[in-house]
Amino acid sequence: MLARYRNLAVPLAIIAAIVLFYMENPWFFPADGSTERAVATVAFWVLAIVVLVLMFEDHKSPGAETVEVEGPAFTRYLFSNTRAGLIWLPIRIFLGFEWLNAGWHKLTGEGWIDGGASLLGYWQNAVKIPEAPGRPPISFEWYRTFLQFLIDNGAHSWFAWLITLGELAVGIGLLAGALVGIAAFFGAMMNMSFLLAGSASTNPVLFAFAVGLMLAWKVAGYYGLDRWLLPRLGVPWHSSAATGGAQPGPVPVG
Secondary structure, rough: HHHHHHHOOOOOHHHHHHHHHHHOOOOOOOOOHHHHHHHHHHHHHHHHHHHHHHHHOOOOOOOOOOOOOOOHHHHHHHHHHHHHHHHHHHHHHHHHHHHHHHHHHHOOOOOOOOOOOOHHHHHHHOOOOOOOOOOOOOOOOHHHHHHHHHHHHOHHHHHHHHHHHHHHHHHHHHHHOOHHHHHHHHHHHHHHHHOOOOOOHHHHHHHHHHHHHHOOOOOOOOOOHHHHHHHHHHOOOOOOOOOOOOOOOOOOOO
16 A cells, blocks of 8 residues: 555655654754754654655665665675685674673672672763753753653662673673574664763774674675574575575575
């Protein structure tokens, strides 16, 4: 049913870009907290979601898999050739031990799995708004509201477990080369959460490496368990019905 509306994706995306330009430009923009800004924000997100849905429908159209802009040969090699797995191996090892160490310290230390007091203190410091000319750690009001919601509902007691086990899982996945793309995604999501809360530390470097591993998900774990896992599991968008029930073959080498 949505297929007939695919052509609306481009004009709606242009309108969304105009609304975003209006909200974010430094010359004329609606004041924070105003009804005008609230309406513009809602309009942008509604348009953005509609465009994403229409674009998802567009991937089913004939010719959607045609590459219209050819990338440089090196990037194709880096992200799609199994031999490039050797390039990603040291990055995997570095990130893996960083996440494993972080999770292990939380698991064996105090203030995390024993009630989450350390996480609660971190959140409380992050949501504070100092007196001028001081700047708050959090730049985006929606993220401060989100953390305040977690604080008010005592979520630190179980969220600390989630972070601890998540860091351990990401570290083990990267070191073992198991579902590297998924592990890197959740690692990047945690990096971004810390960055949004105003904590830089090593997060920018870890986030940049995680993005690289996500882009190279097909080959980054080739010198690890993904060498067997990916051909065995296949991918969600390559169903057995589309392949006549055949099992996916090995990860390509070129």
